[in-house]
Amino acid sequence: MKAHNSFEVNYNYDGEVDALFIHLKKDFSYATSVELNENVILDFDSNSLPVALEILNASKILKTTKFSLRNIQQIRMRVNVxxxxxxxKLNLTVAIHHMNQTQKVNTFTSNDIGIPSMHKELVTA
Structure with missing residues (x-):
């Protein structure tokens, strides 16, 4: 059973620009973006809920190959505000040399725009 604060996501990877886009499966109304660092951008909807994540230079940030990012096995993303x-906190499971490995991103920024306090988890099905 899925927890109330957990949402299912899909992903798209563009190898030409090395950008990974993780987003909710359900429709959402985009409101604002927060740059967590120069390569990681978190999007919020009109209800101030996290709905998407973009990682630029994804293969470098996640220390994996572009091929692996086209074939992600599992995504688990935790957002705390x-x-x-x-x-x-992002855990991405990818196949490297026929073995699953988890690549991680942990980053944060100040809450300068007044997003309400929350704990949300976004995962692949």
Whole structure:
């Protein structure tokens, strides 16, 4: 059973520009983006819920091959927001040499735009 604060996601990877886009399966109304660092951008909807993530220079950030990013096995993304910060913990399972390996991104930024406090998890089915 899926937890109330958990949402299913899909992904698209563009190898030409090395950009990974992870987004909710369900429709959402985009509202704003928060740059967590120069290569990681988190999108929020009109209800201030995290709905998408873009990673630029994805193969370098995730320390894996472009081929592996076209064949992601599992995504688990945790977003924590409090009055001071917005943090992201991303675990991406990819096949490298026929073995599953988990690549991670952990980053945060200040909550300068007043996103309400929350803990959300976005995962592949």
């Amino acid at each position: 409090d009055c001071r910060s917005i943090s992201l």
